[in-house]
Amino acid sequence: MNKVQQFWIDFCAENHKEGIKFKDAFQFGVSADWLADLVVEGKKTATTSGFVFYELEKEAIPQAGEYYIVLDGQEEPVAVIQIHSVEVVPMNEVTEEYALAEGEGDYRFWWDAHEKFFTDLLKEYNMEFSPNMLVVCERFEKVYSK
Structure with a gap:
């Protein structure tokens, strides 16, 4: 059994969630340790991803109610989050209130960081x-960390 599976088993046992599954385990963005810390601290309660990448990878977008395990930069599990809402909107219509829920800084910081991240990633697909x-805006709650 690996660390991620054990982390999930511990979460389920402590929260009486036996029989449910997590959707995936992942790292946030290019600063995985910092962003994972923000989740653990409860400061990061939202995330934004590019809709086009779900289409290109033929993956379904996250759905409300799903559980995910957040990994740090060393791929160690640090938190379980549960998705509360998912919206697909044009990036230039993302509200300041939403951007602040990402816990990374002010709206300008959010915009600049996401523009750079998406620009770099999109280049890989020409x-x-x-x-x-279009971006996928997810709101979530940290429901477990050690």
Whole structure:
């Protein structure tokens, strides 16, 4: 049994959630340790990803109610989150209130960081960033950490 599976078993046992499964285990963005810490501290309660990447990878977008395990930069499990809501909107329509829920800084910081991240990632697919590109806005709650 690996560390991620054991982390999930511990969460289920402590929270009487036997019989349910987590959707995936993942790292946030390019600063995995910092972002994982923000989740553990309860400061990060939202995340934004590019809708086009779900299409390109033929993956379903997250759904309300799903559980995910957040990994740090060393791929160690640090938290379980549960998705509360998912919206697909143009990036230039993301509200300041939502951007602040990501816990990383002010709206300008959020915009600049996401524009750079999406620009770099889109280049790998020979695509260009557009301010009105569709993004997946997820709100979540940390439901477990050690």
